[in-house]
Amino acid sequence: MADTLDDLEHVMGPDFGFGYDDKLGDPNVKPKVPPPPRELPQERTPESLVITFPEQQQFLEWLSVQLVAVKPSTNLDNPFANFSSSVAENRTYTCKEDPRTASRMLLNGLVPGTKYIARLVVNNPSGTVNGKPSEVLLTPPVAPEAPKVKAVMTKFDAQLHFTFPALGQNLTRLIVQCVEEGDGVVAFEDHERVIEAFVPSPQIATECVVERLRPGTRFIARLVCTNEAGMALGSVTEPVITHPRAHQLVEDVTRRTSTQVVFRFDDHGQSLTVLRMLCVRGKGKDFSNATAVDIPNPQTTTRCIVTKLEPNVLYSFRLYAENESGGQMGPICQVRTIEYSPELNDKSGWLYEMPDMSGRKTLGRRLSLRKTRPKRAFYVLDAKLLTWYDEPEGKELGFMHLGKVAEIAHEAGTSEFVMHLKTGKQRHFNVESVDPNVTSEALCTSWVGSLRGAIEGRPSATMSRQDSTTSGGGRSSRNGTTAPAPAASTTSPATATASQPAPPAADSSAPNESSSLPAQEVFEEEDDESFGF
Incomplete structure (x- = not known):
């Protein structure tokens, strides 16, 4: 010793x-319990974290860091109770520097958007000591890939439908950003142009719909995901074009004739490849077999003329717009062409001579109406002679010399204007107009003035030529019959709503109402698109 x-x-x-x-x-003294490590937020990435801790200043053989992934089943009071490095999300890192003086470590190879808890483990000849657990550490999300996108068109707006895999990553917010294609990714920096849609349940969501987009426009999009550790901007999609929207047709009623109608519509200003006019007879809802004509210059055209129609026929029109993503039909516009009526002499047109029902009462009156029909004829006023025919160039049915007329008057009713010509017996002529530019009262006044002028031997100046020769079908009167107005000249077209069959359209040899109107000159000056069905 x-x-x-x-x-x-x-x-x-x-x-x-x-x-x-x-x-x-002292190597014979067991190491002290290390304090919990802390994270450096400014140096975190989706796959790595940097932690710091104080220098140990004790005898150590090695120092390591253990990371345990936090799961719903993890006990936060003792997260390392069942720690095993064989679990895929768990990690163990050994310090390669001097364990006594080391104060920071880089932990890489982590899973983006995952929560971890870290602790230090120290060792010397006297034993191994586990440090205190840190607070929950979270890695930022990784930038998502570009979602798949599909253009969708609803009744109300153009949409883009996005699909993507569930991102997880403990996301607290997921946004789909859309912007019109222009400068590429730089366009997302103009926040006023960016359209954003927030995705509910961002960790498990797999789709999103962005609404109220501009029709027929190219867009690019990307995902933006955020959790408590940071934000990531996803990859940008390829440009995708939204479905087009066909605009509402607006008819120019002042140019309606027996064979043509004129439509105006807003400039589409979209990436259109096809703009088509569809037409069916009657109150059409099914346009699968519609007559179709393509409109030139679909992106800039704002008006067109539809020709080669039949007189006094109800048509349904609508636009069809198409681009790379698909096609869309516009709202329906219904138009009835006016009754064909050649302009002859002073005045001419379609009238109905109403039967005298003043002496019929109650049930007998109604029964008599079933047997008695208004007499439809084409009237021509030439000087003092009023002649009527079964058709414009048909058989003469009768005539009346206005010199024998004792009285001319007109009465205003709730739904009709009746003109009386009294000779030996009273004759009733039902006169109406559905032209929005000429009232029924003004039209009837014109006829009365013309008849009086013929009787007195002077020309009629009650109305202008355009207003006094308005044509149109009648609307239902009080006694259930239909009463059309005198047919129009081509300078003032009107809707014809008479329920009786229309006279046959004039052939090439018959007089055409468009011959008196320099329509071709007017339309060429305005650069209208004209086509026929």
Whole structure:
């Protein structure tokens, strides 16, 4: 046995007992419990974290860091209770520097958007000590890939439908950003132009619909995901064009004739490849077998003329717009062409001579109406002679010399204007107009003035030529019959709504109402698109 400390040091060595180096620490003392490490937020990435801790200043053989992934089943009071490095999300990192002086470590190879808890583990010859657990650490999300996108058109607006895999990553917010294609990714920096749609349930959502987009426009889009650790901007999609929208047709009623109508519509200003006019007879809802004509210059055209129609026929029109993403039909516009009526002499047109029902009462009156029909004829006023025919160029049915007329008057009713010509017996002529530019009262006044002028031997100046020769079908009167107005000249077309069959359209040899109107000159000046069905 050694008698002195110097002998003991010589026998056992300088590190035995209290014979250790103070700077290195006592190897015979178990290491102190390390404090919880902390994260450096400014250096976090989706796949790595940087943690810091104080220098240990004790004898250590090695130092390591353990990471446990936080799951719903993890006990946060003792997260390392069942720690095993064989679990895929768990990690163990060994410090390669001097364990006594190390103060930070880079933890890489992590899963983006995953929660972790870290602790230090130290060791010396006296044993191994586990440090205190840190707070929950979260990695930022990774930039998502570009979603798949499909253009969708509803009754109200153009939409883009996006699909993508569930992102997880403990996301707190997921946004789909859309912007009109222009400068590529730089366009997203103009926040006033960016359209954003927030995705509910961002961790499990797999689709999103962006609404109220401009029809027929090219868009690019990307995903923006955020969790408590940071934000990631996704890849940008390829440009996709939204479905087009066919605009509402607006008829120019002042140019309606027996064979043509004129439509105006807004400039589409879209990436259109096809703009088509569809037409069916009657109140059409099914346009699958419609007559179709393509309109030139679909992106800039704002008006067109539809020709080669039949007189006094109800048509349904609508526009069809198409581009790369698909096609869309516009609202329906119904138009009835006016009754064909050649302009002859002073005045001419279609009238109905109403039967005298003043002496019929109640049930007998109604029964008599079933047997008695208004007499439809084409009237021509030439000087003082009023003649009527079964058709414009048909058989003469009768005539009346206005010199024998005792009285001319007109009465205003709730739904009709009746003109009386009194000779030996009273004759009733039902006169109405559905032209929005000429009232029924003004039309009837024109006829009365013309008849009086013919009787008195002077020309009629009650109305202008345009207003006094308005043509149109009648609307239902009080006694259930239909009463059309005198047919129009081509300078003032009107809707014809008479329920009786229309006279046959004039052939090429018959007089055409468009011959008196320089329509071709007017339309060429306005650069209208004209086509026939």
